[in-house]
Amino acid sequence: MEKFRETCFGHLMCIPKLKFCGNVVHSLLLRELGGPCLNDVAMQFLVGGHVIQFSAQDFSIVTGLSLKTRPNIEKDPLFLSHRLRHKYFSGSKSISMYTLEETFINCEHEDDTLKLALVYLLEFFLLGKDKKTYIDLRFLQIVDDLDEFNMYPWGLVSYERTFSSLAVALRRRAEKFKEKQRTNPNHWHETYSLRGFPFAFQVWAYENIPKLGEAFAKRIDPVNCFPPILRWTCETAPSYVAIQTEVFNCSKLDVLSPVPISYKKPQRYCNVKMEKKDEDDESDPMEELEDNSDHHDAYAEEAYEEEYVQKPPKRLKGNKDASSDIIELREELKEVRQLLRMRELEIIELKELVTTQQQTLYSHMLESRTEFRKLRVAKRGGGGRG
Numbered sequence: 077m078e079k080f081r082e083t084c085f086g087h088l089m090c091i092p093k094l095k096f097c098g099n100v101v102h103s104l105l106l107r108e109l110g111g112p113c114l115n116d117v118a119m120q121f122l123v124g125g126h127v128i129q130f131s132a133q134d135f136s137i138v139t140g141l142s143l144k145t146r147p148n149i150e151k152d153p154l155f156l157s158h159r160l161r162h163k164y165f166s167g168s169k170s171i172s173m174y175t176l177e178e179t180f181i182n183c184e185h186e187d188d189t190l191k192l193a194l195v196y197l198l199e200f201f202l203l204g205k206d207k208k209t210y211i212d213l214r215f216l217q218i219v220d221d222l223d224e225f226n227m228y229p230w231g232l233v234s235y236e237r238t239f240s241s242l243a244v245a246l247r248r249r250a251e252k253f254k255e256k257q258r259t260n261p262n263h264w265h266e267t268y269s270l271r272g273f274p275f276a277f278q279v280w281a282y283e284n285i286p287k288l289g290e291a292f293a294k295r296i297d298p299v300n301c302f303p304p305i306l307r308w309t310c311e312t313a314p315s316y317v318a319i320q321t322e323v324f325n326c327s328k329l330d331v332l333s334p335v336p337i338s339y340k341k342p343q344r345y346c347n348v349k350m351e352k353k354d355e356d357d358e359s360d361p362m363e364e365l366e367d368n369s370d371h372h373d374a375y376a377e378e379a380y381e382e383e384y385v386q387k388p389p390k391r392l393k394g395n396k397d398a399s400s401d402i403i404e405l406r407e408e409l410k411e412v413r414q415l416l417r418m419r420e421l422e423i424i425e426l427k428e429l430v431t432t433q434q435q436t437l438y439s440h441m442l443e444s445r446t447e448f449r450k451l452r453v454a455k456r457g458g459g460g461r462g
Contacts, residue, residue, distance in 0.1 A: 079190050084226040085197055087140055092296065092309040099316040100278055100288065101270065103324060105246055119242065124329030127336070128284050130277060132235045138276045138283070140303035141202075141231030155224070160191065160216045171216075173199060173207040191219040202234040204241070204271040238272025245270060279305045284332045291322045 080086055109120040109127065118131035136143045147155075158167070164179050165171050176199070180192040195215045199205045219225045245268055253266045282289035283304055289295060293310040301307030323329065 079186075080193060083190075083194060083222070084142070084228075084230060085194060085202075087303070087306065088197070088201070090306050092306070093311055094275060094279075094305075094308060095310045095313055096275060097278055097292065097310060097313045098270075099314060099319055100281055100292070101242075101274055102316065103319050104277075104281055105242065107324075108246075116243075119239070120335065123285060123324070123331050124326070126331045126334040128331050128333065129335045130280055132232065132239075134280050135235040135238065135276050136231045138280050138304050139231060139234070139273070140305070141234060142227070142229045143231045143235070144227070144229040146229050146232060155214070155217045155221075157217055157220045160188065160220055161213060164188070164192070169213065171211050171213065173205055173209060173211060176211055177207070191222070191225075194219050194225065198230065198233075202230065202273050203237050204273065234273045234276075236272075238270075238274060238276065241271040242274070242277065276305060279308050282308050285323065285329070286332065287326065287329060288319075288323050292319070 077089075081089060104121050104123075107121045107123060109122055118129050118134075120127050120129050132143055135141075161167060161171070164183070165175065173196075176192065176196055180189065180196050183189040183192055195211065198215060199211050200207070205211070218228055249266060249268065253263075256263045256266070282293050282295075289308065292312075292314045293308050296307050296309055
């Protein structure tokens, strides 16, 4: 155990009890700006009239994992060893998570046990692999040199998988919800799986939306606990309605580190192409995330990013004043566009609020109707006995 604590993953052993809260993640994904794209560097969210951003740097700060440049494993002579694969897996090129787990449990060599444990934690905890899928054989090559393993940019590896999973999580979700509801009118929940390390995204949300952390988590020793994933604990997962009521529907909601809106090419929110890297990599079942088709519909129709590219002003020969006026007008136009965009985003947020209230009202209406039927049945029964 002490040797494990000395590795690049050692601090993760100190993570307090942290329950995954799917509805926290879902609430933020509903507020993602412009439609995520797998080649984007970050995701932006509209919260309380402000824009906050989740990037690789944020992931690294929250987890304490490295983002250094990734070496080429195939060409680097340091990573040519296949010793672990030949010694424990008979040289197989298809090693399942189940097999890795069993081999790790039964391994009697202390150093190799540590190496197998590191690969298992990486695959299962930081990459979110399902136990039925195969491991990445390159990890067995890297871990055989612990010094190189500890310097490897595992933060980048985990972030890329987390980011791509979040980016496509709501893809066609509204359509699937409606399809199921056509055949089953009582279907009111839609589920989806997340890969990577969504706990980092959850803690990032606690850090950047103080009211969210105060309402549904507990911050422990904020001064001495670093990275931030070590200073948050959560034992119960809040409902979607509770999160909207206590946090996102508040008239004033403060956020930390707001950023300007990134203007990018228009793209539908729920229409993102998935780039599948591993044919054998199935989704891993996680907690149920409450879904609402009205939210998706409103956002899919309205959430477009207006493409705005400022071109350099043309030089007017012999007329510097005119050139200066044009530049000034362009700057004013840019400010006006930004103000208009903020108004559009506020309208989107208001639509979400109205949709939430409608859902709550409909739920109360169904409950009232059920109670009324019970009373009517009870009354009839009493009349019959009389």
